[in-house]
Amino acid sequence: MTDLRVGIVGYGMTGRAHCYGYRVAPMIRKLPVTPTVTVMSGRDGVAVAAAAASYGVPETVTDWRELVRRTDVDVVDICTPPGTHAEIAHAAAAAGKAVICEKPLAVSYAQAASAMRAVSAAGVPNAVGFNYRRLPAVALMHRMISDGAIGSVRLWRAQWLSDEFTDPATPFDWRFDREMGGTTIADLGSHLIDLALWMVGEITDVCAQSQTFIAERPRFDGGVTQVGLADVTVDDASSALIRFGSGARGTVEVARSVVRRPCDFTVEVDGSEGTLYFDYGRLNELWYGSAGSDPGRYGLTRIRAEHRSHPYAADWWPIGQGVGYGSSFANQVADLFEGWPDAPWTPDFAQGAAVQAVCEAMDRSAASGRWVATAEVTSD
Amino acid sequence: MTDLRVGIVGYGMTGRAHCYGYRVAPMIRKLPVTPTVTVMSGRDGVAVAAAAASYGVPETVTDWRELVRRTDVDVVDICTPPGTHAEIAHAAAAAGKAVICEKPLAVSYAQAASAMRAVSAAGVPNAVGFNYRRLPAVALMHRMISDGAIGSVRLWRAQWLSDEFTDPATPFDWRFDREMGGTTIADLGSHLIDLALWMVGEITDVCAQSQTFIAERPRFDGGVTQVGLADVTVDDASSALIRFGSGARGTVEVARSVVRRPCDFTVEVDGSEGTLYFDYGRLNELWYGSAGSDPGRYGLTRIRAEHRSHPYAADWWPIGQGVGYGSSFANQVADLFEGWPDAPWTPDFAQGAAVQAVCEAMDRSAASGRWVATAEVTSD
Amino acid sequence: MTDLRVGIVGYGMTGRAHCYGYRVAPMIRKLPVTPTVTVMSGRDGVAVAAAAASYGVPETVTDWRELVRRTDVDVVDICTPPGTHAEIAHAAAAAGKAVICEKPLAVSYAQAASAMRAVSAAGVPNAVGFNYRRLPAVALMHRMISDGAIGSVRLWRAQWLSDEFTDPATPFDWRFDREMGGTTIADLGSHLIDLALWMVGEITDVCAQSQTFIAERPRFDGGVTQVGLADVTVDDASSALIRFGSGARGTVEVARSVVRRPCDFTVEVDGSEGTLYFDYGRLNELWYGSAGSDPGRYGLTRIRAEHRSHPYAADWWPIGQGVGYGSSFANQVADLFEGWPDAPWTPDFAQGAAVQAVCEAMDRSAASGRWVATAEVTSD
Amino acid sequence: MTDLRVGIVGYGMTGRAHCYGYRVAPMIRKLPVTPTVTVMSGRDGVAVAAAAASYGVPETVTDWRELVRRTDVDVVDICTPPGTHAEIAHAAAAAGKAVICEKPLAVSYAQAASAMRAVSAAGVPNAVGFNYRRLPAVALMHRMISDGAIGSVRLWRAQWLSDEFTDPATPFDWRFDREMGGTTIADLGSHLIDLALWMVGEITDVCAQSQTFIAERPRFDGGVTQVGLADVTVDDASSALIRFGSGARGTVEVARSVVRRPCDFTVEVDGSEGTLYFDYGRLNELWYGSAGSDPGRYGLTRIRAEHRSHPYAADWWPIGQGVGYGSSFANQVADLFEGWPDAPWTPDFAQGAAVQAVCEAMDRSAASGRWVATAEVTSD
Secondary structure, eight states, rough: OEEEEEEEEEHHHHHHHHHHHHHHHHHHHHOOOEEEEEEEEEHHHHHHHHHHHHTTOOEEEEEEHHHHOTOOOOEEOSSSSSGGHHHHHHHHHTOOEEEEESSSSSSSSHHHHHHHHHHHHHHHOEEEOOOOGSSHHHHHHHHHHHHHTTSSSSEEEEEEOOOTOOTSSSSSOGGGOHHHOOOOHHTTTHHHHHHHHHHTTEEEEEEEEOOOOOEEEEETTTTTEEHHHHHHHSOOEEEEEEEEEEOEEEEEEEOOOOOOOEEEEEEEESSEEEEEEGGGGGGGGEEEETTTOOOOOOOGEEEETTSSTTGGGGEEEETTTTOOOHHHHHHHHHHHHHHHTOOOOOOOHHHHHHHHHHHHHHHHHHHHHOEEEEEHHOOO | OEEEEEEEEOOOOHHHHHHHHHHHHHHHSSOOOEEEEEEEEEESHHHHHHHHHHHHHOESSSSSHHHHHOTOOOOOEEEEEEHHHHHHHHHHHTTTEEEEEEESOOSHHHHHHHHHHHHHHHHHHHEOOOGGGGGGEEEEEEEHHHTEEEEEEEEEEEEOOOTTTTTTTTTOOGOOOOHHOOOHHHHTHHHHHHHHHTTTOEEEEEEEEEEEEEEEEEEEEETTEEEEEEOOOSSSSSEEEEETTOOEEEEEEEEEOTOOOOEEEEEEEEEEEEHHHHGGGGEEEEEETTTTSGGGOOOEEETTTTOOOOOTTTGGTTTTSSSOHHHHHHHHHHHHHTTTTTTTOOSSSHHHHHHHHHHHHHHHHHHHHOOEHHHHTTTT | OOEEEEEOOOOOHHHHHHHHHHHHHHHHSSOOOEEEEEEEEESSHHHHHHHHHTTTTEEEEHHHHHHHOOOTSSSSEEEEEEEGGHHHHHHHHTTTOOOOOOSSSSSHHHHHHHHHHHHHHTTOOEOOOOGGGSSSSHHHHHHHHHHTTOOOOHHHHHEOOOOOOOOSSSSOOGGOOOOHHHHHHTTTTTHHHHHHHHTTOOEEEEEEEEEOOOOOEEEEETTTTEEEEEOSSSSSEEEEEEEESSOOOEEEESSSSOOOSSSSSEEEEESSSEEEEEEEGGGTTTEEEESSGGGGOOOOEEEEEEEETTGGGGGGOOSSOOOOOHHHHHHHHHHHHHHTTTSOSSSSSSHHHHHHEEEEEEEHHHHHHEEEEEEHHHOO | OEEEEEEEOOOSSSHHHHHHHHHHHHHSSSEEEEEEEEEEEEESSHHHHHHHHHHHHHHEEEEEEHHHHHHTEEEEEEEGGGGGGHHHHHHHHHHTOOOEESSSSSSSOOOOOOHHHHHHHHOOEEEOOOOOGGGGGHHHHHHHHHTTTTTTTEEEEEEEEOOOOOTTTSOOOGOOOOHHHHHHHHHHHHHHHHHHHHHHHHHHEEEEEEEEOOOOOEEEETTTTEEEEEEEOOOSHHHHHHHHTSOEEEEEESSOTTTOSSEOOOOEEEEEEEEEEGGGGTTTTEEEEESSGGGOOOOEEEEETTTSSTTTTGOOOOOTSOOHHHHHHHHHHHHHHTTTTSOSSOOOHHHHHHHHHHHHHHHHHHHHHHEEEHHHTTTT
């Protein structure tokens, strides 16, 4: 079996999770190629070398441009901060590489659309890392909606509550800088919006509010000495009303300011015939109620989303054993490379840009205090 | 001990719940008077007589005006559809009676404000039946916020999901008629807005959307023969973004269109130092996390809101036994009459009108597609 | 409608809960008589008078024998410590009164059997207060088993975990005295064994272990001055293996030594075709899984045991609102008096004695370290 | 870094899980060697080749003896049915290999003790695959008990409910054969007993009951044609009372006959100062209550057992993301090889034999109907 050579740009937690995905994918799915991480880049040579060693990546470079140009790299996997995604994607597309880009695709719709045009023009496979789609329970939710288990969708709601930004002593870094990290809307919200578009369809209009509760954070020089305060240019928390093209309505809320909530995202989709609810804190479960069920058994069923008939489940463990976060990355790799090189990748940069358009519409709405049509963003 | 004579206007589920409250209150709290339901009114003489008999109310009348005028009635308790509240409250105030009015106080802010002015002018005790405040876990939530357990409030979110309107075959009745039942915003949302105002403070601005998924419903003549369709003039589902005067932000959603969700309301308040979460489906519990707790015990605690030190708890059963919906009505009666006749009642019509102003702002916002200041409503 | 006059012996928490039951029952069920508490007894005249006043009971006596003899008492309701039950029941039966006795029926099988013979000989209605049967979810569990929803029962397990005895500083009182309070097996276990016999059928053999972790407790003179230590003669915790006559097997555990568990009892019944699970901490829910359900929906359903079709539910509130502990007592009164005077009461003293036989078999087994047949106890 | 060559005997689900462990371990922990699966054995050459290919194992043999003898194998990892463990372990020890044996160590204490003596005599590293110890929440439970978070242990209870054997149509295979699969006590119970010994200490006496609800199962010739029925020689469900050397008491129940329960094991440990509860269905959580906590916050805390300070957590993902079953195998490999070659392995065969002694005592007790001391088994 042929190795397909992957170069990963970035070596932080995301790069690590992607490495895990490449390592595990061949165990859970029969693939026509073996995607293998051969090189990893990072500006700090010592740090990237240490990371690569622990992830089992044989080679490192300190300039991502070098990684992108290498002839022994078939796939460029972008795991850097969002503000750098578009530029790297452009270069990778220009070099004729397949491109996988971690979400969000960019920090603005303009960047995202530009990246989308670049990969499209280059004709290279392209994908965005909306990994939560690849959880069994989430994929089952999507499949059940598609199969009509809840009838026509009326309401969608999602929340992502985290405590990442609760401590005022957390030093300023790129996550607090809109140009590099993107907003909380883009960082957390992009996952939720991706799920909304995937499960319910086009979002036409949004109305949002954003708030930054801690407006300045200590800036450290070299990570040691505080050198004043830096302005936080991203939102701690945002929420929005949503209108779908189908007539369904929704709400979404993202917050990195909620104490003792580590990464609690929930999604509910309510249809004319049923209700589906997912809580990432219990990621192997999906809650379901059907209007057609026996009223004497009124309630929601805690579906153990690990039955062999469920998406991804047969690739993993017997029912009841449970998978974790990592499984979403292994499933992502398996999904992308299962049909290599012919099957189109999904979600691709077009989807990434569509998500970005909604995020930017939310951002504009929060700034302007009015409903904003997604089309306003995409037609700019 | 003196009996205090209560006349209840209306004999449906709300009247029944209030009767339960009067019956049980003296068992759980030492009161200076014994509030006793002596008469109940309803237009259908046979039906009100049957209801009164089952609730243990000795007398009935078919004209609420008669009930209000009676000299052997000290307190008028209004349990009719919302569209009738204001008129009855006016009459009761004019007759010098203390007035308890089920929520929402009215179907418009104008009506609510008018009722508020009437009771104020008459100088009669007045209260609105926001009974959920009187649940131990909800009252504990309020107390903990007041005591600083979560620091300064940043985010508030509440949802009320019910299936009351999911079946298209449900015949048209007053609940679908905005002039009589008020909107879903007013019906369900008023409880949530009351909690928001109580726990977090003034709401200055809202932006909302509303949707009616089932626009027409069968109209029945005498409950038997269908005579065409009637237009539904209320919302099935609404959601809103909220700005508090304190700078806190919020979201609220109400829906009567969610399959297999009977009456699932949840409220979360996130502060700079902690998180509080309440799920009415498990009403004897309150979830709490504190930023100051040991990180090695990271998580939320399921407080059993029945400890003797908790609000209302010592009046009821030993910890772990649990109270139900009914307890909120008994606690309401106990709270109102504990300090009779001197202690002011709370929440009163002023609070009911303040809630109504927010509900109406939401309604106007949904209609106009823009943010609406509560002050726009109250200054009309 | 005729009043049926009830005299309650004892005025503690149990007497209070029973008073609540009499007060509320007529509101929730149409009864041929109105059971009314007319007198309450207690040795401490001041205390019983205060309690009676708060419960709305007009008269008190300090000698239960006087209460039992009164011609204006139709029903004697025994709410005293278990060690006194049998003697009072004998006297009440001898006086021709209907007798309701709080569980456990006695502190020994011999006492229980004697009480059973007394009421039988006197031909008076008799009932034991196994109130948890009257919760909607528990009654629904029973009905579903009877209706075949889980096929033939294979396994039954129940636990009752409480923290009542966790604090070594809790002074000695009658609860720690086997002759007066009965064992933890009898106190908590009797409820669970009642449910087992009711749902699954005869228990033929048990094997148990018991442990007293805190063997001595401070004794107080007049509740103020400590006067040494008293030996605890009851178990803190016990567990048992169970064999049913049907071939089903079971386990039961009771403990008053579990920190931060207030009154957490759970019951699960596993059959050839399904599973039912109840957790009293969430008493309005019943969990159910059926072998015949769609495997793609694999899991347990959280039945909201408040649907109008469920036992007791239509008597109370709309679905989703929830009932509490008190409802079990109101339902008990309603059940007992609904068919007065002709319908036999259930569970009666015979059931109370059958439960006691199992409890005593457990006690003997724990003492002897061997399996004990229930028949050994009943044939003594 | 040196590769350490592992040969896996057996290629079923367990072999697969162990392969996953070897593949992932180097990513999560810095190890002095890289344990690498070089060969896998299985009697069916085609099947083992297919499995090895999918697990990424380069070589296969059809005779485990050959695998054990190979000079290019350093570690023998036994993943075959329990009835074969002891013989393979003997051979591996004789060949001077380090031995990892999946649980249970054997199907009898005699076999287990013999295997223990063999590895001891050979002086080879030896470990038993009690993988659930390696879950963060379970390891945290152990650490908290050791650290005194619950005071002295009083009660321990564990249940393992599965539906593996619920369908009477499931054909007879080695799992139903006591000589090959061991009992349900040994299969599921060994995990629970391991946790008990690890967390609470020595078990001195047990009293058990066992039941086989489906006594015969269809036997298939070549998996296709039914050729009569085979007797099931294992238990479907067993339960036991337990006495610990410390004076603590316990109960344990294992069942493979519970509908719609996939693999629901729970463990609770109750101490004089606190309570700990783990539910494998939600494996990233640990519930904790402390007698010393503020009574006004009475309840159990849902600890998210993913905090960086928790065992294993820092090796994996950010808090809130969650790990799955697979993580226990990667952690196991990391733990075993982290200190290679000097650090002793734990749990070792001595622990495996100690667990087996308790399982066998339970088995004997169920057969004899009396309490059985573990010492009776070990002194045979």
